[in-house]
Amino acid sequence: MRxxxxxxxxxxxxxxxxxPAWAHHAFQAExxxxxxxxxxxxxxxxxxxxxxSWIHVDVKNPDGSVTNWMVECGSPNIMLRRGFTKRSLExxxxxxxxxxxxxxxxxxxxxxxxxxxxxxxxxxxxxxxDLPPDQK
Amino acid sequence: MSARFLFLLxxxxxLLPGLSGQVPKTPWGDPDLQGMWPGNMGVPLQRPxxxxxxxxxxxxxxAQKEAQAKKQAQADSQSTAASDSVGIGPPSYWVExxxxxxxxxxxxxxxxxxxxxxxxxxxxxxxxxxxGKGFPGEWRGEANSYDDLNIYYRCITRGVLGSIIPVVYNxxxxxxxxPGVVIIRNEMIHEARVIPLDGRPHVSSTIRQxxxxxxxxxEGNTLVIETTNFTDKDAIGSNGAGYPGDPGxxxxxxKLTERLTRVDANTLNYQATIDDPKTWTxxxxxxxxxxxxxxxxxxxxxxxxxxxxxxxxxxxARADEQKKTE
Amino acid sequence: xxxxxxxxxxxxxxxxxxxxxxxxxxxxxxxxADLSGIYEALNTANWDLEDHSPQPGPMWQTGAIGSEPAGxxxxxxxxxxxxxxxxxxKKANFANRRVNDPEAKCYMPGIPRANYxxxxxxxxxxxxxxxxxxxxASANRLVNMGKPEEAGSDTWMGTNNGHWxxxxxxxxxxxLNGLAWFDRAGxxxxxxxHVVERFTRVxxxxxxYEATIEDPTVFTRPWKISMPLYRRVEKNAQLLEFKCVEFAxxxxxxxxxxx
Numbered sequence: 001m002r003x004x005x006x007x008x009x010x011x012x013x014x015x016x017x018x019x020p021a022w023a024h025h026a027f028q029a030e031x032x033x034x035x036x037x038x039x040x041x042x043x044x045x046x047x048x049x050x051x052x053s054w055i056h057v058d059v060k061n062p063d064g065s066v067t068n069w070m071v072e073c074g075s076p077n078i079m080l081r082r083g084f085t086k087r088s089l090e091x092x093x094x095x096x097x098x099x100x101x102x103x104x105x106x107x108x109x110x111x112x113x114x115x116x117x118x119x120x121x122x123x124x125x126x127x128x129x130d131l132p133p134d135q136k
Numbered sequence: 137m138s139a140r141f142l143f144l145l146x147x148x149x150x151l152l153p154g155l156s157g158q159v160p161k162t163p164w165g166d167p168d169l170q171g172m173w174p175g176n177m178g179v180p181l182q183r184p185x186x187x188x189x190x191x192x193x194x195x196x197x198x199a200q201k202e203a204q205a206k207k208q209a210q211a212d213s214q215s216t217a218a219s220d221s222v223g224i225g226p227p228s229y230w231v232e233x234x235x236x237x238x239x240x241x242x243x244x245x246x247x248x249x250x251x252x253x254x255x256x257x258x259x260x261x262x263x264x265x266x267x268g269k270g271f272p273g274e275w276r277g278e279a280n281s282y283d284d285l286n287i288y289y290r291c292i293t294r295g296v297l298g299s300i301i302p303v304v305y306n307x308x309x310x311x312x313x314x315p316g317v318v319i320i321r322n323e324m325i326h327e328a329r330v331i332p333l334d335g336r337p338h339v340s341s342t343i344r345q346x347x348x349x350x351x352x353x354x355e356g357n358t359l360v361i362e363t364t365n366f367t368d369k370d371a372i373g374s375n376g377a378g379y380p381g382d383p384g385x386x387x388x389x390x391k392l393t394e395r396l397t398r399v400d401a402n403t404l405n406y407q408a409t410i411d412d413p414k415t416w417t418x419x420x421x422x423x424x425x426x427x428x429x430x431x432x433x434x435x436x437x438x439x440x441x442x443x444x445x446x447x448x449x450x451x452x453a454r455a456d457e458q459k460k461t462e
Numbered sequence: 463x464x465x466x467x468x469x470x471x472x473x474x475x476x477x478x479x480x481x482x483x484x485x486x487x488x489x490x491x492x493x494x495a496d497l498s499g500i501y502e503a504l505n506t507a508n509w510d511l512e513d514h515s516p517q518p519g520p521m522w523q524t525g526a527i528g529s530e531p532a533g534x535x536x537x538x539x540x541x542x543x544x545x546x547x548x549x550x551x552k553k554a555n556f557a558n559r560r561v562n563d564p565e566a567k568c569y570m571p572g573i574p575r576a577n578y579x580x581x582x583x584x585x586x587x588x589x590x591x592x593x594x595x596x597x598x599a600s601a602n603r604l605v606n607m608g609k610p611e612e613a614g615s616d617t618w619m620g621t622n623n624g625h626w627x628x629x630x631x632x633x634x635x636x637x638l639n640g641l642a643w644f645d646r647a648g649x650x651x652x653x654x655x656h657v658v659e660r661f662t663r664v665x666x667x668x669x670x671y672e673a674t675i676e677d678p679t680v681f682t683r684p685w686k687i688s689m690p691l692y693r694r695v696e697k698n699a700q701l702l703e704f705k706c707v708e709f710a711x712x713x714x715x716x717x718x719x720x721x
Contacts, residue, residue, distance in 0.1 A: 024439070025289045028224050029277060029449045048615035049442030051291065072445070074230035077323065077435040078305050080614040081232075100224055103452025112223055119216045121229065162589065163491040170590055280720040282711045292707045293600070312588040312604075314498060315491065319586055319593055321602070326570075328595045328602035330584055336698045345703035436617040440599075440707045441569045441641075450718030457720070 024051035024075065031110045035101040039069055039109065043093045048076040048086055055111065057095055071097050071111040073122075095122065159357045159398050164315045166333075167357040169396055172434065173309045173404050173426035175302030178205075178234035181373065181382065181422075183241030183249030191249065192238040201236045208233065231304040237425070242301065244407075245421040251383055252418045262385060271385050273371050273378025279453035282446060286377040287370055290446070291325060291439035293346045296363060296392060297408060298376020299327050300424060308434035309426060311396075311404075318352055318359060324437045331361055338364055344388060346370055361394040372410065387414035402428040487629055487663040490587045495629035497663050498587050500699050501691040503578035503671075506533025508565075510647035511687060512541055520560035530646075536578075538686040542649060548680040555648025564643055567714060568706035570601040570618035572642025573635045573657050574673040574687065582694055584701050585661075592624060592631065597701045605633050613637025620657070631661040640677075652679040667693045 041057035053076045058066050079088075094117045102108040114122040160168040183190075193201065212229040241249035254262070265271045269278070273286040288294055299322035300309060308323030318331045331352040338349050341364075349365035366388050373382025390412040397405045404426045411419040487495040506514070513535040519528035535541070544552060555562060565571065571579055581597040592605040605624040613621035613636060621637035635657040643650050651657075660672040669691040676684035 025285075025445050025449065026277075027226065029279060030445050030452055031224055032452075033224055047442070050437045051439045051443060052445065054444065074226060075305055075437075076615055077308075077433075077437060078230060078232055080435055081433055085614045086616065102448050104448055104455045106448070108448065110224065110226075112225070112227055115216070121214070121216060121227075170588070282715045282719070290707060290711070293705055310590070310604075312586065312590050312593055314586045314588045317498075317586055319588070319595070321604075326600060326602065328593065328600070330586065330595055330701060332700065336700075339700070339702070343702065346705055347703060433614075435614070436619060438570055438618050441564075441567075441618060446715055447718055450715055454718060454720065 027072075027110050030072075030102060031100040032103045033100060037097070037099060037101050037109050039071070039095075039097040039099075041069065041095060041097075043089060043091055043095060044068060045091065046086070046089045048080075050075055050077065053079070055089070055095070055114070057097070067107055069097075070106075070108045071099065071114065072108065073111045073114065089122075162313055166313060166315075166354065167359070167398065168313065169311045169318070169359060169398060169404060170313050171311060171404075171428050172430055172432045173311060173406075174429050174432045175300060175307035175309060175424065176234035176237065176427060177232070177302040177304060177307065178236055179239045179242055179302075181242045181301070182251060183243065185248075185250070187240050187249070189247045189249070191240055191244060193240055198236070198238050205233065205236045232307065234302060235427075239423070239425070242422045242424060243420060244423040245409075246418070252416045252420055255413070255415060255417055258385070258387075258415045265385075271371065271378050273373075273382070273384065274380055279449050282450065285446070285449070286375075286379075287346075288325075288375040288377040289449075291443050293325055293327065293370065293376065294322075295370035295372075295376035296329070296347055296394075297372050297410075297422070298370060298374065299324070300406060300408075301374050301422075302424070303374045306437055308432055310434050318361075321434065323434045325439045326437050341365065348390075348392065355395075357397060359394075359396040361392075361396070363392040363394070364390075366390045366392075383410075383416075385415070386410070386412050389414050399425075404428070485663070485665050492587075492589070494587070494626050495631070495663055496587065497585050497592075497631060497661055497669060500582050500584045500694040500701065501669055502580075502582040502694055503689060504692050505536065505578065505689055506531055507536045507578040507687070507689060508575065508580060508645055509533060511535065511537050511645050511649055512647070514647070536687045536689045538688065543682045543685055545680060545682055548650075548652075552648045552650060555643065555650060557648075559646055559648055561713065563646055563648070564641065565598075565646065566710065568599055568710040570599055570642070571596070572618050572638060573603075573620050573622075574659065574675070575642060575644050576601055576619070577659075577671055577673075577691065578689060581704060582699075582701060595701060597704045599704065599706055605631075610634070616640070616653075618642060627660075629662065631659075633659040633661070635659065650680070651675065652677045654679050664690075667695065669693075 039057060039059045041059035043055060044058050045056040047054040053073045055071045055073060057069050057071060059069050060066055096115050097109060097111055098113040099109040099111055116122065162168045243249045246252055272284060278284050282290060306324040310321040312319040316332065316334050318333060320329045321327065327347065329347055329350060331350045333352045338351060343365055344367045345365055346367055348363035350361050350363040352359055352361045368386060368388040370376040371378030371382060371384045372386055373379060373384060378384045393409045395407040399405050406424040406426055407421060409419055409421045490496040509530050510533065514533055516532040517530045519530055521528050560566065576596050579598050583594060583596040586593040591607050593602065595602045601619055603619040603622050605622040607624050610623040611621060616637050616639035618639060620635040622633050622635055624631055624633045638655045640651055640653040640655050655677045658674045662670045664670050671691050672686060672688040674684055674686045
């Protein structure tokens with residue numbers, strides 16, 4: 001039992017020691033944890049740019065007016081390698097976004113959860129090379 | 137096969153040039169290292185102390201690591217987002233995960249897989265850097281100016297080692313060769329290091345570069361690259377940024393020796409020895425086995441050009457200050 | 463006197479073209495012409511592709527150092543065939559060039575500009591394709607010499623598909639994002655920019671560079687630039703590092719600093 005525990009601890013340590021998930025920059029410096037947003041809107045533009053891509057969406061406000069929001073997503077290189085192209089996300093596509101608004105008060109949000117109308121994730125798919133192709 | 141035996145094989149594979157005659161040659165007769173060799177995240181830089189001098193995982197440990205990876209891959213491939221997954225960080229399925237391996241640490245020398253001690257001068261330097269704020273990679277949320285952020289956030293470069301140490305995504309590395317020249321391309325941040333093999337001397341020591349000044353030569357089937365003329369403005373570790381726990385800041389006197397050897401048709405061992413007596417009390421060596429992947433697309437990573445977040449982070453910090461004074 | 467100068471230039475051009483007809487470049491390992499080497503333009507195209515008089519630069523503070531030398535057009539026929547609204551945009555670009563020129567911001571120069579900036583670049587012919595490595599901003603591109611590929615998304619340096627026409631390397635560049643400028647005068651292309659480049663080694667020390675540029679959203683017809691590129695013949699010539707992001711940060715982000 002003792003050795004087993006030691007083993008588990010060692011492996012847990014290994015997993016923890018794996019390089020942390022440093023994205024290109026710290027989202028917590030850019031977005032405000034105190035300003036959660038829930039946006040439903042239609043795509044007006046997809047900017048396939050590094051370090052992070054940006055989706056522009058028109059969001060209808062309760063008073064009927066429309067606000068264009070910019071939503072920060074992942075590095076486009078990953079999405080392109082998974083088979084997405086500049087034609088994959090068409091203007092007019094309806095998306096639901098949950099995230100947090102930019103600290104500077106602009107209409108920008110982090111795309112922590114970006115889903116299609118049916119609840120499917122945008123840019124779905126793990127990249128574990130061991131997964132069969134139909135699961136990638 | 138015992139782990140010990142595997143380790144032995146592994147070490148021999150890493151240290152000896154590949155078996156001659158089996159390594160393909162270029163039309164002009166050099167060993168052919170060309171191809172797409174993306175990095176594979178998942179091996180920690182330093183070995184957990186509990187593993188001692190053990191360079192590979194046991195069967196049981198490896199099985200556990202594989203199970204963990206499988207679980208993660210399943211979670212990543214869920215087609216619908218979990219309702220409780222909304223955080224301020226990026227979602228997990230944006231990253232490119234590596235394939236689990238038995239290697240217990242990227243550091244293979246010292247034999248305990250851990251960094252040698254810092255020199256007293258370096259300890260002092262790190263403590264006193266920027267008036268006690270530490271080097272920018274150890275950034276804790278302060279954004280008074282752009283240079284409070286690390287060189288990766290600023291899209292300057294990730295340096296030679298930061299460009300090849302595997303991270304969460306965009307680990308593309310491509311090697312190209314021509315007579316007298318080797319080019320190492322790193323996807324992030326669009327590096328293309330042109331390495332002359334003609335025995336010319338280094339440029340003057342007055343000239344300092346993030347990517348240093350590289351000269352290559354062949355030792356059997358191993359490409360040996362010696363690089364000097366560094367700046368002291370990047371760091372060693374993931375993304376060259378100097379995150380906490382990374383080897384971190386190095387001096388401009390760093391001498392880097394990279395050794396690239398094809399150990400089988402689909403494996404290129406990348407080994408790098410860091411010799412910087414101003415910073416570390418002894419040289420130390422990293423081993424990054426790279427797997428050939430001809431399907432990998434190395435795409436343009438134009439970082440600075442689209443770095444909208446820089447303005448957002450700085451103006452966000454100003455907005456926070458404004459809020460505090462109101 | 464002026465006639466004499468013209469005569470001399472004409473004679474020199476004749477000599478170059480006569481040499482081009484007889485010169486057979488050395489061979490790369492694959493048997494094609496060997497264009498490899500470090501090259502640099504020696505003209506004022508990066509200031510302005512078209513004819514221009516000497517004039518002050520965008521910053522009076524730098525005095526004569528930052529001012530613009532005169533230069534003759536590298537555009538066939540002299541002028542770029544802009545649509546009227548595009549010409550207005552070019553003029554606006556010029557007026558705001560100090561802050562809006564992508565070169566000032568240290569952005570990748572794009573194609574064709576990368577080839578005639580006042581920085582060297584290196585051509586390396588490899589079995590995996592032909593690499594162009596530029597000193598400016600560490601920009602680079604790999605020209606695919608195999609089956610043509612289509613861009614998955616638009617980029618600064620484009621999707622580069624090449625082939626040989628005799629000893630001339632022809633590079634077809636698509637997938638350009640249209641954000642790069644062609645020069646400091648604000649000349650530009652749009653989202654449909656398509657550039658076809660031709661590199662020909664005319665003697666041991668020169669490449670002839672030609673680029674045909676089209677974008678129906680910006681120009682009334684395709685147009686062409688051409689110029690010699692000069693080999694850097696210094697002993698041990700090599701590219702050095704010009705990672706210029708740091709030199710542009712105050713310009714780009716200075717406004718957001720803590721006061």
